[in-house]
Amino acid sequence: MVAHSIKDRVAIVGMGCTRFGEHWDKGIDELIIDAAEQTFASAGLDRQEIDAYWLGTAQSGMSGITLARPLGLVDKPVTRVENYCATGSEALRQAVYAVACGAYDTAMALGVEKTKDGGFQGLNANPIPGDGTGRTLAAAAMFSMVAPAYAKKYGVAPDDMRRAMARVASKNHYNGARNERAQFRKEMSVDQICAMPAVAGDLSVFDCAGVADGAAAAIVVRAEDAHQYTDKPLYVKALSFIAGNGRGLTDPAYDYTHFPEVGRSADIAYAQAGVTSPRDQIAMAEVHDCFTPTEIVLMEELGFAARGTAWKEVLDGRFDLDGDLPVNPDGGLKAFGHPTGASGLRMMFEAWLQMRGEAPPERQISTTSDRSLALCHNLGGYPGEMVSFVSILGTELEEAIA
Structure with missing residues (x-):
């Protein structure tokens, strides 16, 4: 470890x-x-x-x-x-x-x-970094590469991929509409989002988190x-942080369909918290949905869905507020908004409300003795060059590990 x-x-x-x-x-x-x-x-x-x-x-x-x-x-x-x-x-x-x-x-x-x-807006705006992490492509352009790569690798039809991405956004806007602190509080249907013009690759404005x-x-x-x-x-059950080395950007084998730093940080957090079956033990998750295809891939990196299947689970509503595993019940970055320095703690705040039973009734999740943990995932950077943070929180105090 x-x-x-x-x-x-x-x-x-x-x-x-x-x-x-x-x-x-x-x-x-x-x-x-x-x-x-x-x-x-x-x-x-x-x-x-x-x-x-x-x-x-x-x-x-x-x-x-x-x-x-x-x-x-x-x-x-x-x-x-x-x-x-x-x-x-x-x-x-x-x-x-x-x-x-x-x-x-x-x-x-x-x-x-x-x-x-x-x-100015976005990362790398001021000051311009001199460490090689400056980009000629905007974040939306970098993450837009995930969608076609994922669809090609797993044989997902373009229309199905488009609707799965729109379903992520629609879900998070539904949740955000029930959150008084959210930046965007208007529900958006899948059809409405699919009708939006593209601004970066296959991404529309509604596939991107708000600044x-x-x-x-x-x-x-x-x-x-x-x-x-x-x-x-x-109680803090686990804290895990991984800083990638940027190798994905120069590795011809990197295919934009997975985020290794996320998978590794999740594995470490689960080991620290004693989580052996994330889908069965996690009651809710706040994840870094900076762009809609990001959330789809994160479901797989965090062990919530098998590789190549998260898009189907999204369409089936498994991660909805009333689904098997609520993801971003506060609206996520997509609807809550994304002030860079505050987003990671905003995720914790939603776990704080939900696990204490203090979220508004219309979006309060349910927990059981078997599913009593919250996961918060926060990333920074780009596909192939990323930092990833995973924490696990719970309301029950167990004997500390020496």
């Missing part, structure tokens, strides 16, 4: 999330304060009672001062991190490990992005201290 398990050593005891969208009337300071104050209130803590902070932002700040200034923190360590679209998850991962190792009793991870009125402003945050403590702050903590 790449990382030692910290199963049940750390608990999330407070969370908050702003509405995602075009916040023309708010700056980054207001978004940070909104998410942070929700989080402090949910844990019953004051900002000065948090021992250390981690800030995740891709392009809205360059240091911990970006967080310390609006919160008025005094003599607190604040670490700014960035890891593509997995930036929010990276902030949480570091805060969790800091508590697990005993460095701090309490820690907060906050992810934020303010892009809509910043004059948004927003923030989300979490407070973590040692598991044995969790009930000092909440009656319903969420």
Whole structure:
């Protein structure tokens, strides 16, 4: 195993999330304060009672001062991190490990992005990287290659592939329409989405996640201290992170139908959490649906569907809100929106609501003793050159692994 398990050593005891969208009337300071104050209130803590902070932002700040200034923190360590679209998850991962190792009793991870009125959009906008990761193709163009490659490899007719992709978007818009914090709250039918003109390969605008402003945050403590702050903590069962080496972009054998970093990070997370049958043990999943064909491939990489079959399961409604395994019950990136630094923590926030039974009734999932775990998956980068984060969370505390 790449990382030692910290199963049940750390608990999330407070969370908050702003509405995602075009916040023309708010700056980054207001978004940070909104998410942070929700989080402090949910844990019953004051900002000065948090021992250390981690800030995740891709392009809205360059240091911990970006967080310390609006919160008025005094003599607190604040670490700014960035890891593509997995930036929010990276902030949480570091805060969790800091508590697990005993460095701090309490820690907060906050992810934020303010892009809509910043004059630029998307990754690699500012500054242009000098490490070879700069792209001449936009993200939509890179991920558009997944759809025809998948269809060709598995013999999926073009119309069937188009409808499966549209079904992903329609599902997530249905869920987002029931989420007051989502950027897009309008249902869209499969036929409506199929009628949209293509903008990149076979992808239409409705196959692409929206760019948004927003923030989300979490407070973590040692598991044995969790009930000092909440009656319903969420225990960290697994954290797994893999950074690819970009080999897929130069490997002639790479065919754009799989994401190796995702599969490997999922395997490690399942081993840490003791998950042997993901489809049977996971009650809900938040996944990185940056583009509709991405979600289809992720169902296979995460072990929710056999290779070459996820498109059928999508069409059959297996991942709907009332399906066998609800995926993106909050609307996902597609409908909730995608502020780069906040998305990973937004996924955690949905798990926080769902597993505590606090989601709105119209989208509250059901859990059982056999299916009582939530999975959150967050990626960054492109097919062939990707970072991947997988976490597993649960409400029941088991004996920690030494």
